[in-house]
Amino acid sequence: MLSMKAWCVMLLVLWVSACAVQPVDTEISDQDLIDSESSLLTGVPAADNLLQQGESARQRGEYGAAVNHLERGIRMAPRSPALYLALAKTRLAMGEYGSAAQMAQRTVSLLPAAPRGAEQTAKAEAWIVIAQSREKQGDTAGAANARANAQAVW
Amino acid sequence: MPAKRSTPRSGGSPKSSAKPKPRKSPARPAATKKRSRNTAPPRRRLGALVWKLGLVFGLLGLLGVIYLDAVITHHFEGKRWSIPAKVYARPLELYDGMPLTEAQLAFELSLLNYRHVFDTPLSGTFSTATGGYEIVSRGFDFWEGAEPSQRVRFRLRGGRVTGLDSGSQGAAIVRLEPPLIGGIYPAHNEDRVLVKLDQVPQQLLQALLAVEDRDFFEHFGLSFKGIARAFYTNITAGEVRQGGSTLTQQLVKNFYLSSERSLTRKGVEAVMAVLLDFHYEKTEILEAYLNEVYLGQAGKRAIHGVGLGSLYYFGVPLRELTTEQIALLVGVIKGPSWYDPRRNPERALERRNQVLQIMLQQGVLDQRAYDQVINKPLGVIKKPLYEDARYPAFLELMKRQLRKDYRDEDLRSEGLRIFTTLDPWAQESLEQAAQQQIRNLQSGYGKSLQDLEVAGLFTSSNTGEVVAVVGGKAVRYEGFNRALDAYRPIGSLAKPAVYLAALEGGAHLGTLLQDEPLQHVLPNGSVWSPKNFEKESHGEVPMVVALAQSYNQATARLALSVGIDKVVDVMARLGLQDKPLPRVPALSLGAVSLSPYEVTRMYQTIATEGFATPLRTIRSVLTAEGEPLQRYEFEVEQRFNAADIYMLTYAMQETVRSGTGKSTQKWLSPDLQLAGKTGTSDEQRDSWFAGFSGNYLGVVWMGIDSNQPTPLTGASGALPVWANTMASLPQVPLQAAQPENVEWVWVDPARQARTSAHCDNALYLPLRSDTVPEDKVSCNAGGRVLNWFKRLIR
Numbered sequence: 009m010l011s012m013k014a015w016c017v018m019l020l021v022l023w024v025s026a027c028a029v030q031p032v033d034t035e036i037s038d039q040d041l042i043d044s045e046s047s048l049l050t051g052v053p054a055a056d057n058l059l060q061q062g063e064s065a066r067q068r069g070e071y072g073a074a075v076n077h078l079e080r081g082i083r084m085a086p087r088s089p090a091l092y093l094a095l096a097k098t099r100l101a102m103g104e105y106g107s108a109a110q111m112a113q114r115t116v117s118l119l120p121a122a123p124r125g126a127e128q129t130a131k132a133e134a135w136i137v138i139a140q141s142r143e144k145q146g147d148t149a150g151a152a153n154a155r156a157n158a159q160a161v162w
Numbered sequence: 163m164p165a166k167r168s169t170p171r172s173g174g175s176p177k178s179s180a181k182p183k184p185r186k187s188p189a190r191p192a193a194t195k196k197r198s199r200n201t202a203p204p205r206r207r208l209g210a211l212v213w214k215l216g217l218v219f220g221l222l223g224l225l226g227v228i229y230l231d232a233v234i235t236h237h238f239e240g241k242r243w244s245i246p247a248k249v250y251a252r253p254l255e256l257y258d259g260m261p262l263t264e265a266q267l268a269f270e271l272s273l274l275n276y277r278h279v280f281d282t283p284l285s286g287t288f289s290t291a292t293g294g295y296e297i298v299s300r301g302f303d304f305w306e307g308a309e310p311s312q313r314v315r316f317r318l319r320g321g322r323v324t325g326l327d328s329g330s331q332g333a334a335i336v337r338l339e340p341p342l343i344g345g346i347y348p349a350h351n352e353d354r355v356l357v358k359l360d361q362v363p364q365q366l367l368q369a370l371l372a373v374e375d376r377d378f379f380e381h382f383g384l385s386f387k388g389i390a391r392a393f394y395t396n397i398t399a400g401e402v403r404q405g406g407s408t409l410t411q412q413l414v415k416n417f418y419l420s421s422e423r424s425l426t427r428k429g430v431e432a433v434m435a436v437l438l439d440f441h442y443e444k445t446e447i448l449e450a451y452l453n454e455v456y457l458g459q460a461g462k463r464a465i466h467g468v469g470l471g472s473l474y475y476f477g478v479p480l481r482e483l484t485t486e487q488i489a490l491l492v493g494v495i496k497g498p499s500w501y502d503p504r505r506n507p508e509r510a511l512e513r514r515n516q517v518l519q520i521m522l523q524q525g526v527l528d529q530r531a532y533d534q535v536i537n538k539p540l541g542v543i544k545k546p547l548y549e550d551a552r553y554p555a556f557l558e559l560m561k562r563q564l565r566k567d568y569r570d571e572d573l574r575s576e577g578l579r580i581f582t583t584l585d586p587w588a589q590e591s592l593e594q595a596a597q598q599q600i601r602n603l604q605s606g607y608g609k610s611l612q613d614l615e616v617a618g619l620f621t622s623s624n625t626g627e628v629v630a631v632v633g634g635k636a637v638r639y640e641g642f643n644r645a646l647d648a649y650r651p652i653g654s655l656a657k658p659a660v661y662l663a664a665l666e667g668g669a670h671l672g673t674l675l676q677d678e679p680l681q682h683v684l685p686n687g688s689v690w691s692p693k694n695f696e697k698e699s700h701g702e703v704p705m706v707v708a709l710a711q712s713y714n715q716a717t718a719r720l721a722l723s724v725g726i727d728k729v730v731d732v733m734a735r736l737g738l739q740d741k742p743l744p745r746v747p748a749l750s751l752g753a754v755s756l757s758p759y760e761v762t763r764m765y766q767t768i769a770t771e772g773f774a775t776p777l778r779t780i781r782s783v784l785t786a787e788g789e790p791l792q793r794y795e796f797e798v799e800q801r802f803n804a805a806d807i808y809m810l811t812y813a814m815q816e817t818v819r820s821g822t823g824k825s826t827q828k829w830l831s832p833d834l835q836l837a838g839k840t841g842t843s844d845e846q847r848d849s850w851f852a853g854f855s856g857n858y859l860g861v862v863w864m865g866i867d868s869n870q871p872t873p874l875t876g877a878s879g880a881l882p883v884w885a886n887t888m889a890s891l892p893q894v895p896l897q898a899a900q901p902e903n904v905e906w907v908w909v910d911p912a913r914q915a916r917t918s919a920h921c922d923n924a925l926y927l928p929l930r931s932d933t934v935p936e937d938k939v940s941c942n943a944g945g946r947v948l949n950w951f952k953r954l955i956r
Contacts, residue, residue: 086622
């Protein structure tokens with residue numbers, strides 16, 4: 009099992025060489041998704057503050073607090089995919105897979121069709137959350153589909 | 163003399179305008195002592211009888227005392243009060259970049275009764291001395307824990323908060339406490355805000371004891387000194403000026419006994435007071451008294467306890483009370499109706515000064531402090547902040563959602579704290595816009611619109627949080643709530659569902675529709691032949707135009723070709739899944755009666771790009787102790803392909819830009835790229851407008867309850883209410899993210915082909931990739947569409 013840092017480094021390497029390396033590994037564990045931090049910001053410093061607080065709370069396992077911070081953030085930056093993705097990961101952590109998949113789907117809908125940089129990462133992660141959630145709900149085909157979508161982001 | 167609810171306790175002649183209950187003269191002792199009937203009994207027998215009787219009475223008395231003791235401990239140790247649930251609006255959050263106008267800030271501060279000061283502000287005050295704002299928040303227990311009082315400085319520039327500084331690291335966020343907007347009351351309508359003894363200002367305790375019970379900490383529940391003093395005062399004054407009851411007796415009376423005035427009751431009260439004093443600490447008794455004491459009447463609601471009293475009269479929490487306010491609050495105890503500072507200000511002022519004098523005599527105040535305050539005005543806020551009838555329409559919707567999860571009994575007694583999504587500024591904006599439009603129309607059309615009514619709902623368009631609800635033109639009236647319960651034909655508000663069904667089925671916005679008269683024979687043999695509003699036909703028109711101009715004939719034909727079942731299915735997925743919808747062609751033109759709330763649910767799904775988002779009025783519920791009880795979380799559920807909603811939204815933006823909704827531009831900048839739809843029912847009985855920006859969604863209805871025709875269309879009735887409300891809210895332009903499978907293409911509708919940008923007849927439209935025509939043609943003049951377009955756009 010790789011540590012979170014190792015994962016971050018690995019993902020970073022993958023993104024830097026995104027165009028060159030195919031296919032990309034989309035087999036990220038739930039735990040790594042839950043422990044990850046958004047590199048995408050909201051554009052509103054106060055909402056970024058809440059995003060960061062929400063993610064720390066999620067990493068500590070304080071899911072109620074995490075949801076609270078993130079929803080507060082969404083009120084300040086209501087169309088920020090970073091906050092929706094963080095919320096989706098929190099729902100994944102809480103085992104609310106249906107809700108996690110929906111929130112991740114909403115994240116995808118808020119991201120541009122051809123994302124770049126941090127948006128690209130966010131979009132791939134959102135599809136991975138969807139894939140992972142569908143797997144837990146026994147939807148293997150849907151999961152494979154979502155994973156292919158994650159792959160297609162790069 | 164003990165305190166009596168809603169009547170003066172002692173002193174003066176109680177003839178207040180509130181019609182206090184007439185004082186009953188103290189009843190004669192209920193039973194006169196039995197005397198022995200034997201005139202000359204032998205000494206021995208008499209002795210035995212006296213002894214036996216004594217024993218019996220003694221035993222009865224003892225049993226009585228034991229019974230009273232049980233009553234006292236049972237009630238005092240159990241739940242002492244039914245505490246109504248308290249309902250809060252959303253808190254105002256201040257942060258850099260937050261859209262906020264001077265007008266809104268002034269409103270929010272006045273709603274919370276923050277005082278404007280000219281020196282350094284303290285908790286609950288603000289100053290504008292430095293050119294910007296300096297506010298000291300009061301602090302509040304939120305869901306995630308207590309947020310302390312904070313000092314914050316900032317400026318407002320270009321309608322946004324800038325340079326926010328709260329002394330903290332990083333991006334600061336300061337929350338003001340949420341305004342209290344109502345409660346859910348127990349049957350007896352007693353309302354209170356519980357306080358702990360250590361939250362009560364020392365001066366208030368000192369003043370209370372000086373006025374009501376000087377020997378409180380010395381006596382045993384009764385005070386002979388007090389009785390003697392009252393007796394002496396009353397004798398020398400020749401009238402009843404002072405009562406001799408201790409606080410303990412007053413508490414016993416209010417807590418356990420009826421307001422009957424008899425010597426028996428007096429006796430029971432005295433015994434119970436002694437027992438209470440014996441069982442419990444003085445501080446516990448004092449705390450209970452402070453929470454029990456009756457302080458006034460707000461309609462049906464009885465104001466109990468100093469915690470609520472402070473909010474009710476002065477609009478501030480206890481700790482912010484000034485000396486003269488404390489004196490008034492203590493003075494009012496004697497007779498909350500007689501000394502009501504709002505109705506009888508002179509009498510209240512006299513009483514307050516009397517209390518200040520007692521405070522001076524008893525050493526609570528020194529001469530200097532006394533001189534400083536004796537000439538001050540009453541300091542009572544004109545209207546109590548804490549009005550339960552302020553936003554009845556919103557509260558009604560909130561209660562319906564709450565009752566799904568809580569028992570009525572718990573709402574009325576457990577002191578729950580309910581945090582709602584109500585945005586008071588949005589609410590006031592909607593109320594004012596609605597009332598203004600009613601006045602304008604009534605002055606324009608006169609008597610025919612005398613009974614014109616209005617209803618509306620606004621939400622945060624991305625989250626479905628309900629920010630404002632109006633249920634009628636009498637916005638404070640707690641009656642028929644049209645936003646929830648008026649089911650009215652929705653007219654053209656149904657059309658987006660028809661177009662959405664068509665888009666899902668493979669049509670695109672450039673697809674041509676026939677706007678020509680039609681005769682559709684229904685299964686029952688009757689003929690459906692809808693007409694356009696202006697009774698004209700427009701020939702071949704692209705879908706985007708047919709929706710923007712709200713053509714009935716074109717839409718009816720579209721609905722018939724798509725199939726009414728598809729339209730019903732789309733409406734259900736938009737948010738009407740539990741509503742039986744008539745499967746008839748006329749549904750496509752709005753032959754279905756919906757409430758504004760139901761319409762909002764439908765349009766909410768469009769505004770959130772095809773994700774159904776439940777309309778929420780509650781964020782969270784805390785227990786009386788501040789423990790988190792329940793959160794109402796933000797949920798979404800995808801019901802439509804993002805591409806189809808993206809195209810539909812574009813057509814609704816076209817409606818506002820060039821179609822039936824273009825008069826919104828009188829109030830709102832075209833840069834906001836608003837999307838909307840007008841709706842007018844048959845014979846103009848109903849006028850609707852529904853629309854959204856990047857951050858708000860609103861639905862407004864106007865019409866007459868008895869269903870009379872009006873001279874109004876959606877654009878001339880409901881639209882100005884919607885637009886005026888939107889105009890007073892900070893707006894974000896509507897810019898949906900373009901889905902992957904959408905392409906913007908130049909379309910030649912007449913030839914159903916792609917064309918070049920410079921062609922006269924080219925329309926630039928978002929199309930779902932799989933519907934983009936394969937053919938590409940060069941410019942080609944002519945065709946009815948072009949001519950039509952030249953008329954329309956150029």
